[in-house]
Amino acid sequence: MTAAAENQSSPAVNTADLYDERGEELASVSLQFQSLGGHSHFSGPVRTIRCFQDNALVKSTLAGPGNGAVLVVDGGGSLGTALMGDMIAESAVANGWAGVVINGAVRDREAIARLELGVKALGSNPRKSAKAGAGEVDVDVQIADVTIRAGVMIWCDPDGILVER
Numbered sequence: 174m175t176a177a178a179e180n181q182s183s184p185a186v187n188t189a190d191l192y193d194e195r196g197e198e199l200a201s202v203s204l205q206f207q208s209l210g211g212h213s214h215f216s217g218p219v220r221t222i223r224c225f226q227d228n229a230l231v232k233s234t235l236a237g238p239g240n241g242a243v244l245v246v247d248g249g250g251s252l253g254t255a256l257m258g259d260m261i262a263e264s265a266v267a268n269g270w271a272g273v274v275i276n277g278a279v280r281d282r283e284a285i286a287r288l289e290l291g292v293k294a295l296g297s298n299p300r301k302s303a304k305a306g307a308g309e310v311d312v313d314v315q316i317a318d319v320t321i322r323a324g325v326m327i328w329c330d331p332d333g334i335l336v337e338r
């Protein structure tokens with residue numbers, strides 16, 4: 174089975190139902206993201222990156238094995254450059270990532286919408302990011318009022334984002 178087919182076969186979790194089941198065991202990210210990928214519902218163990226207008230770490234991480242994980246990128250909320258475009262997103266699909274959550278911007282949103290990948294981001298900008306490699310991998314990241322640690326489970330759908338505390 175291809176990585177894309179595996180992603181598609183994982184059962185779609187509805188975040189509202191999950192919240193009703195587990196309540197305050199889960200933190201809900203109040204910042205409003207757009208659902209931009211071909212998969213509207215996605216979940217998996219978290220990997221993290223913190224970077225600012227530099228996407229070299231995003232590219233190299235998504236070029237490695239995803240094993241069904243969700244990459245959470247804390248781009249500091251910057252909408253000034255795109256941290257992922259369709260080529261990087263295609264490599265995420267090929268490498269078995271379930272999805273990417275970007276506290277920042279993407280580009281190539283029409284192509285990203287056709288991919289077998291979950292993608293949430295604040296918006297889009299055609300301007301590319303730097304490629305120097307500045308940033309950190311698998312550190313705790315803070316998105317709005319929620320701290321997200323590498324290794325916890327995350328669930329995303331059009332209603333929002335839930336993470337294990």
Ligand SMILES: O=C([O-])CC(=O)C(=O)O
Binds near residue numbers: 255302
């Ligand atoms: O290379 C970049 O900065 C992002 C991009 O355009 C792509 O992933 O296609």
